[in-house]
Amino acid sequence: MASKKQQKLELTWIGKGEEPTLEPRILIENPEYSYGDPNTENLLIHGDNLLALKALEQDYTGKVKCIYIDPPYNTGSAFEYYDDNVEHSIWLDLMKQRLVLLKNLLSKDGFICCHIDDSEGHYLKVLMDEVFGRSNYLTTFYIRVRYPDKTLKQDMNFHKEVEQIHIYRKEYGSKPNLNKQQNSFDKFNYYFKELSSGREVEMSGKKVVIFKSDEYEIIKDDGSEDGRKEIWATGSILDGNSSGRFFRDNLTGRYEDDGYGVMYKVYGIGDDKFDFRYFTGPKKIGATKGKYFQGVPNSQLNDKEGYKEVPINNYYDLAGSFGNCRLEGGVAFRSGKKPEALLEVILKHFSNEDDIVLDSFLGSGSTAASALKMNRKFIGVELGDHAYSLCYERLKKVSDKDDKTGISKNYNWSDNSGFKFYELAPSLLNKDKYDNWVISKEYNPDMLAAAMAKQEGFTYAPDKDNYWKQGYSAEQDFILTTTQFVTVELLDQLQDQLQDGESLLICAKKFQPECHNKFKNIVLKKIPKMLLGKCEFGKDDYSLNIINPPVLTEEELGDE
Secondary structure, eight states: OOOOOOOOOOOOOTTTTOOOOBOOOOEEEOTTTOEEOTTOOOEEEESOHHHHHHHHHHHHTTTEEEEEEOOOOOOSOBOSSOBOOOOHHHHHHHHHHHHHHHHHHEEEEEEEEEEEOTTTHHHHHHHHHHHHOGGGEEEEEEEEOSOTTSOSOTTOSSOOOEEEEEEEESSTTOOOOOEEEEOOOTTOOEEEEEOSOOEEEEETTEEEEEEOTTSEEEEEOSOOTTOEEEEEEOTTHHHHSHHHHHIIIIITTTHHHHOTTOEEEEESOOSBSSSEEEEEOOOSTTOOOEEEEEEOBHHHHTTTTSEEEEOOOSEEEOHHHHHHOTTGGGOOOTTTOOOHHHHHHHHHHHOOTTOEEEESSOTTTHHHHHHHHTTOEEEEEEOSTHIIIIIIHHHHHHHTTOOOSTTGGGOOOOTTOEEEEEEEOOOSEEEOTTSOEEEOTTOOHHHHHHHHHHHTTOEEOOOSSOTTOOEEEETTEEEEEESSOBOHHHHHHHHHHOOTTOEEEEEESOBOGGGTTSOTTEEEEETTGGGTTTSBOSOOOOOSOOSSOOOOOHHHHOOO
């Protein structure tokens, strides 16, 4: 009997698994728009963000600590800068391609935070489970983005007040920055008087003294290191710690035998300075819940002036910030601008100073501006003209410390900040009038050499002393791309310059037939023939903002 193919839980859609192989484009610096410190590692990239992510893959795989993206929500409503009306399958297909690349860029201890609303939010959650692994899902932040009186449309049946941010880690062990709270004894404000010796019993191997309601007194006063904190023994507490489990296993329902209002003194439990812990059962008929009283943890006693870590909230009412961020950074961006107050929350918990933060749907530049102010490095990608009119102008002001809006008052960021502005190169190949693939005329020799190095997996790094060492893939493996006719004479010259163990890949348009296999350590490949079939050339738009989705055939749709 044939074994069944192993299946996994996943989302399916039309065209899944048929994604094209992306062309690994090069990035070309536009010095006119690069600004500030010439040694800056911050990048602002203008171009299709899927191709830009592919372009970044070679140099930035495993280097990005925090990714925040705010993709078009696929709501069917047209924004000024984004056309969101994309058929579900196309939206999911393009999102998956981006998520796979983003995962590659994340460092092992990195996080991705994806902002969405309920139009595609649940589908996105399942898709991210598939790409990042369900075990790497951490939480979903729920963000109140508008008040009920600020409706999107007056004729809507429901107010859209809340959006979501799905948060995943790259790998197990990634730890976010928790909130810190200064150690305090304020809640440790319960004190106990034993008015009798009580009745001693044993429960689960522990010594327990039982006091009836008139045999003890609980006094509430100012908190101190000698006090105890009141905790209800209910819900997840019953499974979450030793005191909760003791109550669950020994004291639940015991009031039926011991009566109401009883206190139990349990020895050998807890992590405070006492060698016992007090528990109380329900006080009156009909009640079932009880409490226990915890002393100040030893870790806090040993660091009285320090801080303790407390969990991160997953709900934020930022409706006021969303309503008032219209002119943050000195640039307006209708129907989609994110306030710096939101990015501050994300970057505070999921990155540290000098980490790289990436936003491939940069919009008006909120993520990059917040990263600069919080002394992080950034990579921002934006396709539209507002990469120049909004992002560039806004980040220029932040670099000059001339931006007093948003979170500026909370931070003192570097005086030497800035960014390099890059354009995504055009496709390396396009078709001529005879429908033949040819090298794009926009490529000069240096661009061609850089592009070929990336195509072949080499790091482009021209050697000043050896013109033929344009890039390397290992310590002794080099690449040369040339538009000149390659002759046997040239190969002889190169062979004389190669050291023992070194190899050379030559990419050229034409070469003498006698050049083939002349030397074992020199390999020749013909361009553009060597590139055909490797990836999808000639396509510049993989945008999620598809105005006219392709019409699917009946065969593609399947039987309804």
